[in-house]
Amino acid sequence: MKKFFNALFKQYVLLFLIIGIVLLVIFLGDTITSFMPSKDFEDIMEYGLEVGDHVSGDLLYSFDYFAVEDTVTTHKGGATTTSKGTAYFYVIPGDYNLDVLYGLEVRKADSSEVSKNTDETFEYLDGAGEPVTRPYMEGKAVKMDDEMAGYFKKYLEDSGYTSNEIKAMGDFIMVDYISFISVRIATLAGIVFLLLGIVFFILEFRKLSKIEANSMNANYNSGENYQPFNNNMDVYNQPYNNTDAYGQSQNGYDNYYGYNSQLVSLELIDAGENKVKVINEIRNITGLGLAEAKEIADRAPSVVKSEITTAEAENFKSMLEAAGATVSIR
Numbered sequence: 001m002k003k004f005f006n007a008l009f010k011q012y013v014l015l016f017l018i019i020g021i022v023l024l025v026i027f028l029g030d031t032i033t034s035f036m037p038s039k040d041f042e043d044i045m046e047y048g049l050e051v052g053d054h055v056s057g058d059l060l061y062s063f064d065y066f067a068v069e070d071t072v073t074t075h076k077g078g079a080t081t082t083s084k085g086t087a088y089f090y091v092i093p094g095d096y097n098l099d100v101l102y103g104l105e106v107r108k109a110d111s112s113e114v115s116k117n118t119d120e121t122f123e124y125l126d127g128a129g130e131p132v133t134r135p136y137m138e139g140k141a142v143k144m145d146d147e148m149a150g151y152f153k154k155y156l157e158d159s160g161y162t163s164n165e166i167k168a169m170g171d172f173i174m175v176d177y178i179s180f181i182s183v184r185i186a187t188l189a190g191i192v193f194l195l196l197g198i199v200f201f202i203l204e205f206r207k208l209s210k211i212e213a214n215s216m217n218a219n220y221n222s223g224e225n226y227q228p229f230n231n232n233m234d235v236y237n238q239p240y241n242n243t244d245a246y247g248q249s250q251n252g253y254d255n256y257y258g259y260n261s262q263l264v265s266l267e268l269i270d271a272g273e274n275k276v277k278v279i280n281e282i283r284n285i286t287g288l289g290l291a292e293a294k295e296i297a298d299r300a301p302s303v304v305k306s307e308i309t310t311a312e313a314e315n316f317k318s319m320l321e322a323a324g325a326t327v328s329i330r
Helices: 001-010 011-034 041-046 108-125 146-158 163-168 182-220 249-256 276-287 290-297 310-324
Strands: 053-059 063-074 081-093 102-107 134-144 174-175 264-268 304-311 325-329
Touching: 011 182, 041 053, 041 081, 053 108, 063 108, 063 146, 081 108, 081 146, 081 174, 102 108, 102 134, 102 146, 134 310, 146 163, 264 310, 276 290, 276 304, 276 310, 290 304, 304 310, 310 325
Parallel strands: 102 174
Antiparallel strands: 053 134, 063 081, 081 102, 134 174, 264 304, 264 325
């Protein structure tokens, strides 16, 4: 678990994951909408508009704008500048009887074309021909927030709609401008960042695992985890019972395989000048830890191992003597 979090919270891994997640949270919903069947403005006149609808097509008719969006930019030091008319919110018909009206968000870059369409719409209502200026619009149908709904309602009242007629329209809906190509690109970027974050996480996790494995191998090779086989213990790490099922000694078997049936003790008389080597051999012989092996060497003469066969004692004695110790068998 520690490796998991260490890999996850590497700065570049976390950065890629956060960017990917944020982009997907912001744009994934609109990307899904972009792949839904769209309604054009003729469909809106025929079937109306519902929240969540994907809208795209040439604008047929439009009326005056009921609100203008200004963008305020705060600069370093606290100074602010206001960009006038960054977006305009026009009124469009929801049916041919004008019983239902909707809002339409228009970018500043498209406002002149929509304004021409508006003029041509009013001329059409006065008996002229159909509007010929039909700019392409796209977006997503959303419910107006309270502030925008207030502006829209004021426009309807000023246009002569009664309270009952306004109420009959239900929730005010607006086509919110969305560049679906940009949204898809942003979503794709989010997926790429997220996948890169996952790949970097996996690589970092494997790197940490390899470092940990190398560290464990180094500790093992240095002898910290070495536990030699103890001939006096059985497979359950219990003292070996050298009797048969009837309680009789099995020393005859020991003699058969070349072991002396007499049990002896191995005694360290003096650790000599190279005490480090002697301590290491004591650990190998006894399976004790470093502190316990050092204690045996420090308080020599002392028993290193007892109740072992003569053959074992001779083998262990040669190991200790090779390390420079003075040893006796008793």
